[in-house]
Amino acid sequence: MIGEFDLIKKLIPLLPINEATRIGAGDDCSVLELGIPDRQLIFKTDAVVENVHFTREASWERIGSKAISRCLSDMAAMAGNPISALITLGIPQDFLEEDVLKIYEGLIRRAKTFGVSISGGETVKVEKSVFLSVSMVGWIRKNRLCLRSHVQPGDALFVTGELGGSILGKHLDFVPRVKEAQWLAEHFDIHAMIDLSDGLSGDLRRLIEASGIGVHLLKESIPVSKEAKLLAKERGTHPLNHALNDGEDFELLFAIAPNKSVSVLDAWKETFPGLRLSCIGKAVKEPGVRILSRKNMFLSENANEGILGDNGYDHFK
Amino acid sequence: MIGEFDLIKKLIPLLPINEATRIGAGDDCSVLELGIPDRQLIFKTDAVVENVHFTREASWERIGSKAISRCLSDMAAMAGNPISALITLGIPQDFLEEDVLKIYEGLIRRAKTFGVSISGGETVKVEKSVFLSVSMVGWIRKNRLCLRSHVQPGDALFVTGELGGSILGKHLDFVPRVKEAQWLAEHFDIHAMIDLSDGLSGDLRRLIEASGIGVHLLKESIPVSKEAKLLAKERGTHPLNHALNDGEDFELLFAIAPNKSVSVLDAWKETFPGLRLSCIGKAVKEPGVRILSRKNMFLSENANEGILGDNGYDHFK
Numbered sequence: 001m002i003g004e005f006d007l008i009k010k011l012i013p014l015l016p017i018n019e020a021t022r023i024g025a026g027d028d029c030s031v032l033e034l035g036i037p038d039r040q041l042i043f044k045t046d047a048v049v050e051n052v053h054f055t056r057e058a059s060w061e062r063i064g065s066k067a068i069s070r071c072l073s074d075m076a077a078m079a080g081n082p083i084s085a086l087i088t089l090g091i092p093q094d095f096l097e098e099d100v101l102k103i104y105e106g107l108i109r110r111a112k113t114f115g116v117s118i119s120g121g122e123t124v125k126v127e128k129s130v131f132l133s134v135s136m137v138g139w140i141r142k143n144r145l146c147l148r149s150h151v152q153p154g155d156a157l158f159v160t161g162e163l164g165g166s167i168l169g170k171h172l173d174f175v176p177r178v179k180e181a182q183w184l185a186e187h188f189d190i191h192a193m194i195d196l197s198d199g200l201s202g203d204l205r206r207l208i209e210a211s212g213i214g215v216h217l218l219k220e221s222i223p224v225s226k227e228a229k230l231l232a233k234e235r236g237t238h239p240l241n242h243a244l245n246d247g248e249d250f251e252l253l254f255a256i257a258p259n260k261s262v263s264v265l266d267a268w269k270e271t272f273p274g275l276r277l278s279c280i281g282k283a284v285k286e287p288g289v290r291i292l293s294r295k296n297m298f299l300s301e302n303a304n305e306g307i308l309g310d311n312g313y314d315h316f317k
Numbered sequence: 318m319i320g321e322f323d324l325i326k327k328l329i330p331l332l333p334i335n336e337a338t339r340i341g342a343g344d345d346c347s348v349l350e351l352g353i354p355d356r357q358l359i360f361k362t363d364a365v366v367e368n369v370h371f372t373r374e375a376s377w378e379r380i381g382s383k384a385i386s387r388c389l390s391d392m393a394a395m396a397g398n399p400i401s402a403l404i405t406l407g408i409p410q411d412f413l414e415e416d417v418l419k420i421y422e423g424l425i426r427r428a429k430t431f432g433v434s435i436s437g438g439e440t441v442k443v444e445k446s447v448f449l450s451v452s453m454v455g456w457i458r459k460n461r462l463c464l465r466s467h468v469q470p471g472d473a474l475f476v477t478g479e480l481g482g483s484i485l486g487k488h489l490d491f492v493p494r495v496k497e498a499q500w501l502a503e504h505f506d507i508h509a510m511i512d513l514s515d516g517l518s519g520d521l522r523r524l525i526e527a528s529g530i531g532v533h534l535l536k537e538s539i540p541v542s543k544e545a546k547l548l549a550k551e552r553g554t555h556p557l558n559h560a561l562n563d564g565e566d567f568e569l570l571f572a573i574a575p576n577k578s579v580s581v582l583d584a585w586k587e588t589f590p591g592l593r594l595s596c597i598g599k600a601v602k603e604p605g606v607r608i609l610s611r612k613n614m615f616l617s618e619n620a621n622e623g624i625l626g627d628n629g630y631d632h633f634k
Contacts, residue, residue: 007414007440016425020400021434030436032401034456036352045362045403045452047441083337084349086362088405088450097324108333117338119347123324124364128445133405135362135452139351 026210027148028077028194031140039139042080046070047088047133054172060099062172064106067132070197072114072176073250075138077195079146079185082114082138082178087121090131103132114178144185146193146254151211155191155255155283158264161276163200163249164228164242171248180272181252188264193254199245203253204289217281217291255283343527344465345394345511348457356456359397363387364405364450371489377416379489381423384449387514389431389493390567392455394512396463396502399431399455399495404438407448420449431495461502463510463571468528472508472572472600475581478593480517480566481545481559488565497589498569505581510571516562520570521606534598534608572600 012025022040023031029042048054048067058066068085075082087107091100100123111118116136140146151157160177177195184190192211196203200222204215219240228242256264261279268277281292329342339357340348346359365371365384375383385402392399404424408417417440428435433453457463468474477494494512501507509528513520517539521532536557545559573581578596585594598609 004440007417010414010418011421014421014425015435016429016433017436018400018432018434021436023436024434025437027437030401030403032436032454034351034353034358034400035356037354039352041351041358041454043401043403043436043452043454045405045438045450047405047407047439047450049407049441049443051444052442083335083351084347084360086347086360086452088362088364090364090366090448097327100324101327104328104331108331112333115335116333117335117341118332119334119338119340119349119360120342120344121362122364123321124366124448125369126366126446126448127368129443131407131441131443131448133362133364133450135360135403137349137358137360137454 023147028074029080031145036139038142040142042075042078042138042140043136044071044074045133045135046074047131049131050129058172060102061106061109063132064103065110066172068107068110068134069174069176069250071134071136072110072116072178073174073195073197075136076176076178076181076252077146077193078140079144079181079190079193080138080140081182082116082136084117084119084137085111086135087118088133088135089121089123090126091123092126092128092130095130114176141185146181146185146190148192148194148207148210151192151207151213151255151283152257153213153283153285154258156258156261156279157215157253157255157281157283159196159200159223159251159253159278159280161249161251162223162225163196163244163251164225164239164246165231166227166246166248168227168231170227174248174250176250177252180275183271184254187267188256188260191255191257193252196249196251196253197247199247200249200253201244201289202247207253207255208287208289211283213283213285214287215281215289216284217289219291219293221278221280223276223278258282340464345391346397348462353456355459357459359392359395359455359457360453361388361391362450362452363391364448366448367446375489377419378423378426380449381420382427383489385424385427385451386491386493386567388451388453389427389433389495390491390512390514392453393493393495393498393569394463394510395457396461396498396507396510397455397457398499399433399453401434401436401454402428403452404435405450405452406438406440407443408440409443409445409447412447431493458502463498463502463507465509465511465524465527468509468524468530468572468600469574470530470600470602471575473575473578473596474532474570474572474598474600476513476517476540476568476570476595476597478566478568479540479542480513480561480568481542481556481563482548483544483563483565485544485548487544491565491567493567494569497592500588501571504584505573505577508572508574510569513566513568513570514564516564517566517570518561518606519564524570525604525606528600530600531603532598532606533601534606536608536610538595538597540593540595575599
């Protein structure tokens, strides 16, 4: 079995780059310099596979919507403006045309909501499991690059929405935080941003590795969703574990200078009254993730051994 | 069973477009206006699937090379300058890491040859057949758009290389005609261009439908490859049928004003002495494809009933 993180580490140094490639593999999107005044191109692809990312219990419309929303969420993580998508659909021989049209209904509805064109694609035959891959281009402002690698020690860490239990439905119906991310980048100096696709613990690890910092999380500040609580009750687990480790929240995690914490919270509440924004902790110089309770009680020294459990959702483990 | 052409016809009118989208679904690449001075972005995705586009008899390096070359060929069809690629690889649970690295060897070698960066990608788990999808962005000059839809009646039709029998090896090892296409667009007013992926007959039909014209082909001018002859001998078929109907030649088919025929042939011979260029016929007002012999003998009135047999390679038939 192949570990996804290990494979990426082996592959990245081998990949060819050229002078147009500003950010290659390893961030939410690649960033290309193509001579657009004041702007750079962002480029992303994301695939969902039957029985890995979805089952046929969900409607094909929701599966289509999920596939394009995942790509939109990656564009959001860069405060990007999504422009156009291409669709690759793999279907078995006996797949019904009406189901292809339903998948496209989901894709099209979501694309329209975000002003994105679907400028092409292809349908290919596969032997068994359906797959749906979305490629997307968009643009960002040159002076407002939100990478994973620019967290500063002392930065406040914020997360949008509520975390955990997305398997109960949110993983299909989440709304990518495109306009929220654009608003953040327009009004504040966002040091770093990432979308939560593999669970807070896994994506925090990516942020930490890319920025060479550590993190102190405040246990009581982590926004635990009611779905995380429901799942914990059903399974006899701890709701916080779901908020930390469940995949596919597709919320934003970002870092900002600590003296901007109050103003970002105030302005956020006025602009997005229906969506929670939580300061969940701060970046520190010492590596690793520590979870502190409100009384500064030390709970776990090492994310890998403590309450974080594992490193988030890894497709190959 | 779903017919690919029929499905595309149903889907295209439903797809959302926006003001950036100059050419959407239906040409070799989509064309986007993103404010690059004198240039437009081209955007393409292409997937190969195990037991459809390749089998494990081929080495993984060749399969990787094929996947990225197909995308490069689509960029060539627009006289495009490929810039960057993203890779989506779907592999079953028991797939070996060393084979992933071999696929990337093939991808990387070809990307380097054409100066293309691989700026990211992902590896996802699938239940059975391996798939490999490549997304690519590039650029074209605004005043040198080579679409499928601009063939004029009277235009001379040219094809590069030799056709048919690619299943014997060329479908894995073909060299995408990127530099040839760029040279053509730079030195001549190319009215229309397409790369031959689904067989001359199938791709001619696309050109004809997009441009609203017909075609007279000169039977003796169609460049039949030695592989087409070999295959015909083995199977008791006619070599011309292979040249007309076999898929995956990945040569260029283009249209040019008839008074430029001699000069394009002369300049081509000097620039690309190792690669054949053939004038295979001309565009006419009357719809359909007619195949004439050198004595102007009428062989077939309708491509669907005559020597063309079928409409090229359709993945779902």
